[in-house]
Amino acid sequence: MEFNRRNFIKFAVGGTGGILLSPLPWKLIDDIAIWTQNWSWVPVPVRGKFSYLNSVCTLCPGACGIQVRKVGSRAVKIEGRGDYPVNQGGICPLGMAGLQILYNEGIRWKAPMKRVGPRGSQEWKEIPWDEAIDELATRIKGLREKGSPEKLAAIDGNQSRSTMALLIKRLLSSIGSPNYMVMPREEDTYDMVNFLMQGSRGPIAFDLENADFIVSFGCSLFDGWGAPGRMLSASREWVKNKTYLVQIDPRTSNTASKADLWLAPFPGTEAALALGMAHVIIKEKLYSKEFIENHTFGFADWFEEDGVKHKGFSRIVLEKYSPQVVENITGIKGRVIIEVARKFASAHAPIALAGRGKGTLPGSLYEFMAVHALNALKGRVNKKGGPLIADDIPLAQWSDPEYDPVAMDGLKKARVDLAKTPRYPFSRSLVNKFTETINNSHGSPIDTLMLFSANPAFTIPDSQSFIKAMAKIPFIVSFSPFMDETSLMADLILPDHTHLEKMADIVWPTGIQYPLYALSQPVVKPIYRTEHSGDVIISLAKRIGGPVSGSFQWANFEEALKERVKGLYDSGREKVSWADIKENGYWSIPAHSFEGGSDIFQTPSKRFEFFSTEIELAIKAYSKGKSFDDALLDLGISSKGDEVYMPHYEEIKSGADKKEYPLLLFPMELINLASGWIGNPPYLNKTLFDHQLKRDDLFVEVNPKTASQYRLKEGSKAIIRSPKGELRVRIHLFHGAMPDVIFIPFGLGHTAYDKYLKGKGVNPNEIIDQVEDPLSGQPVWWNTRVKLIRI
Amino acid sequence: MKKEDTTKGNRYGMVIDLDKCTGCGVCLIACASENNIPVMYDESDKTRNITWLQIYMVTNGKEFPETEVIYIPRPCMQCDNPPCVPVCPATATDKDPTSGIISQIYTRCIGCRYCMAACPYHARVFNWFDPWFPEGMDRYLSPEVSPRMRGVVEKCSFCHHRLMRAKAKANVEGRRDLKEDEYIPACVEACPTKAITFGDLNNPKHKISELIKSPHAFRLLERLNTEPKVYYISTKNWVRRMADNYLSGEFKDRS
Structure with missing residues (x-):
């Protein structure tokens, strides 16, 4: 064809x-x-009988009540508990995503593990619990036999008054080590303010629901500060009661947007702003005369018995902090300062709050004192709607631990972190100094380090230094339930249960205005071969033997906890039993007692101290044998005279050259991005905007004016360099960011956890160039000088 | 087209007070965990990830320090005139006349995504992949909601299973009508600032009927006549102006 x-x-x-x-x-x-x-694969959810269990979320010291919906033996949903006083039904995003922490196989240790390869090689061997506890017990026994029990250290992330924290502390002291440290937190700074100005130890509570004028000096009230569930509930009260909120923040945060007035002073000058307000209040005589005259010390000039004249707080503030001077320091217009101060003074129940971000990291001591001084000027201390001196929670005390000669000798040795020494007399614990001491010493003064509920290799400012120190410590034991950065560098893993598998308590959740004891209970049976760290400690103590074993008379953690809780129902203030507390999940006295006039202050003068006698005594003790000026220089205090003992403004110094590093790196905390020792669960990734995280790139917020100086556009790639290192980021142009400041969120940049978290973004802690806060020695983590390099 | 009578039956709706909303994201997470929503490695890919309730962040565009930020949580608007329903060739989506809720029948959906194109609120999402839960996480899946397969469109159902649960309970107790707070979606229940109010728009006794009369109440893209049943409240003019494409001088100041 x-x-x-x-x-x-x-x-x-x-x-x-x-x-x-x-x-x-x-x-x-x-x-x-x-x-x-x-x-x-399309999963078919298994059916079963529905049931609801009440418990308490112990992921943070906020202790919100939760109700867990179960189907058969599985937990399927976490909801806020409406009949629980702290959060009244509200709950934060992390608490809501709690099941992704419990059930995520990829992030959890499933059994005790022993490192077999070199450190960091991630070669592990699963071992039986007996063997694991024996190994640690043998090591500690060895230290005690060598007469150096102080070579054992612990870093604890549990709430400081919880039974777990007390148990760990007890273990260390009965073994004979003074080196019990807690992770740095805002509570430390408040504890010092409370001690120096009011004479009592412990955090300060805030009656925010009854305040009608709130000045927050940087607390991210709606971004996870305090007990997040409570703060978000409180916000509805504020809308209803028309509470006036002034937010001080260098960036349009959620709180700043919701506030009635937003002020943006230069970061680190908040103390000057507070004192500028104090100046107006004193000058216009708007303070509470009754409180100032009868209950305070150091307000007016006074003579000592030997005739030495002291300048009073009022005189110093009038001389040094006029609105004009403060305007130059803070960048806030003098007339605005006057206006805010007058409003504050004329409010019925004003309150001033010091803090920064979520309150997971410490603040500056003098700044917090300056802010708290505003409360005292208006006589708001321990009044309805004011800052409260915590009532006693009648928990029973355990009998004192037994000490043998080895323990007694060990406890006399100086702490490796230098806390409570003459140089750092007021801080309870200084992990930053612990790191420094280890890095500066020839071997390691610590032989065994135990870590509880903490991930310092990720969350500590200047984390690289901590990692360097860890490498020097011969033996590290992690009690973390998660394969986090710190536990991956450990030698022995004794995994704890997660918060939904165990009983734990929180004594007085952060900032709550009435006494409350929260008790969580296991919602599901432990799903892996994990053990409650409390039980492990008791069993460890028994194996160490001798007096250590004698100090742990309980069969398990629940018994130890029950012995403390017994005090609550023995006190008879609320008629309850153990069963009631266990079922309710809390014990509480509904309202704070506003009793006690002047006797609430336990300072040497028995008054509220503007002039802190304790600081005077401490500096006197420290300056023995050296000149007074040298002593102040050592302590990092740049001011002179009576001001040293009073709230005042200290410019935070930075080692970096301002010309070479012209910008400031300001880490910020978001409520929908977990930045603590708990890794961010995948559901929280859903809530991040794609101008915050895009693929693996983290965006930093930069003011368009600053960005244009560096010819950076939206989405441009850039390097942030500090003296400590550099981070690769992308730029998000945000008008709400203060010019010349780079805002970077905490919580991403993990090198551990599963692929839903690992490698996403960068961790600002790596390049934070921390300096020491004057007097307290706590790390100043928000003052890193950096430069921005376009790539 | 004959106009449907929307005064009969229940018409469930929502009022979201943007003055109270702090953008914390709890509603989104409550929604995701209530409705077995899967997660991806890269949740920053907003064209592929699954969220029924999306939160938008908007600013007033003013320079530092005059900047303001607000957050707009956006569930399905459950429109009275839903643009997505008539375009569906498979009748996979429909408006329930007894509740006013727009349903989505996954096994009927052929994945043509006409409804996604029709929806002016971007409230619908497409399953580009099989549902994925990180290892071990299928243990928290709720049997009340079926996980969706690859190739279908899904969207907010106002937690319809909760309505079924409440109705079943009422039936057992011999009641015909539900009480006001007996049926509320997971996001409403979870909101820690109580910014979201839920109820029957046809019931004048419900709190929501009062709230929508506020001069500060508005809906998104109101002039498209989709008649959304999700209302917003904001006392800020710039927020209300942003809610629709107003010509200059057209926006009426109601402050």
Whole structure:
């Protein structure tokens, strides 16, 4: 057949028709339809009986009440508990995503592990619990036999008054080590303010629901500060009561947007702003005369018995902090300062709050004192709607631990972190100094380090230094339930249960205005071979033997806890029993007692001290044998005279050259990005905007004006360099960011956890160039000088 | 087209007070965990990830320090005139006349995504992949909501299973009508600032009927006549102006 046009068309048409008439195309289409519906995996949730269990979320010291919906033996949903006083139904995003912490196989240790390869190689061997506890017990026994029990250290992330924290502390002291440290937190600074100005130890509570004028000096009230569930509930009261909120923040945070007035002083000058307000209040005589005259010390000038004249707080503030001076320091217009101060002074129940971000990291001591001085000027201390001196929670005390000579000798040795020494007299614990001491010493003064509920290798400012110190410590034991950065560098893992698998308590959740004891209970049975760290400690103590074992008379953690709780129902203030507390999940006295006039202050003067006698005593003790000026220089205090003992403004110094590093790196904390020792669960990733995280790139917020100086556009890639290192980021232009400041969120940049978290973003802690806060020695983590480099 | 009578039956709706909303994201997470919503490695890919309730962040565009930020949580608007329903070739989505809720039947959906194109609120999402839960996380899946397969569209159902649960309970107790707070979606229940109010728009006794009369109440893209049943409240003019494409001079100041 000839191949021509006609035949070609005939062939094509015939062929097409033939194929269409055959079953082939229809069969193929059918096959494709079936093939595409061959779903590889669609899970079918297992059915079961519905039940609801009440418990308390112990992921942070906020202790919100939760109700867990269960289907059969599985927990399927966490909801806020409406009949629980702290949060009244509200709960934070992390608490809501709690099941992704419990059930995420990829982030949890499933059994005790022993490192077999070199450190960091991630070669592990699963070992039985007996063997694991024995190994640690043998090591500690060895230290005690060598007469150096102080070489054991612990870093604890549990709430400081919880039974777990007390148990760990007890273990260390009965073994004979003074080196019990807690993770740095805002509570430390408040504890010092409370001690120096009011004479009592412990955090300060805030009656925010009854305040009608709130000045927050940097607390992210709606971004996770305090007990997040409570703060978000409180916000509805504020809307209802028309509470006036002034937010001081260098960036349009959620709180700043919700506030009635937003002020943005230069970061680190908040103390000056507070004192500027104090100046107006004192000058215009708007303070509470009754409180100042009867209950305070150091307000007016006074003479000591030997005739030495002291300048009073009022005189110093009038001389040094006029609105004009403060305007130059803070960048806030003098007339605004006057206006805010007058409003504050004329409010019925004003309150001033010091803090920064979520309150997971410490603040500056003098700044917190300056802010708290505002409360005292208006006589708000321990009044309805004011800052409260915590009532006693009548928990029973355990009997004192037994000490043998080895323990007694060990406890006399100086702490490795230098806390409570003459140089750092007021801080309870200084992990930053612990790191420094280890890095500066020739071997390691610590032989065994135990870590509880903490991930310092990720969360500590200047984390690289901590990691360096860890490498020097011969033996590290992690009690973390998670494969976090710190536990991956450990030698022995004794995994704890997660918060939904165990009983734990929180004594007086952060900032709550009435006494409350929260008790969580296991919601599901432990799903892996983990053990309650409390039980492990008791069993460890028994194996160490001798007096250590004698100090742990309980069979398990629950018994130890029960012995403390017994005090609550023995006190008879609330008629309850153990069963009631366990079922309710809390014990509480509904309202704070506003009793006690002047006797609430336990300072040497028995008054509220503007002039802190304790600081005077401490500096006197420290300056023995050296000149007074040198002593102040050592302590990092730049001011002179009576001001040293009073709230005042100290410019935070930075080692970095301002010319070389012209910008400031300001880490921020978001409520929907977990930045503590708990890794951010995948559901929280959903809430991040794609101008915060895009693929693996973290965005930093930069003011468009600053960005244009560096020719950076939205989404540009850049390097942030500090003296400590550099981070690769992308730029998000945000008008709400203060010019010349780079805002970077805490919580991303994990090098551990699963692929839903690992490698996403960068961790600002790596390049934080921390300096020491004057007097307290706590790390100043928000003052890193950096430069921005376009790439 | 004959206009449907929307005064009969229940018309469930929502009022979200943007003055109270702090953008914490709890509603989104409550929604995700209530409705077995899967997670991806890269949740920053907002064209592929699954969220029924999305939160938008908007600013007033003013320079430092005049900047303001607000957050707009956006569930399905459950429109009275839903643009997504008439376009569906498979009748996979429909408006329930007894509740006013727009349903989505996954097994009927053919994945053509016409509804996604029709929805002016971007309230619908497509399953580009099989549902994925990190290892071990299928243990928290709730049997009340079926996980969706690849190739179908899904969207907010106002937690319809909760309505079923409440109705079943009412039936057992011999009641015909539900009490006001007996049926509320997970996001409403979870909101820690109580910014979201839920109820029956056809019931004048419900709190929501009062709230929508506020001069500060508005809906998104109101002039498209989709008649959303999700209302917002904001006392800020710039927020209300942003809610629709107003011509200059057209926006009426109601402050």
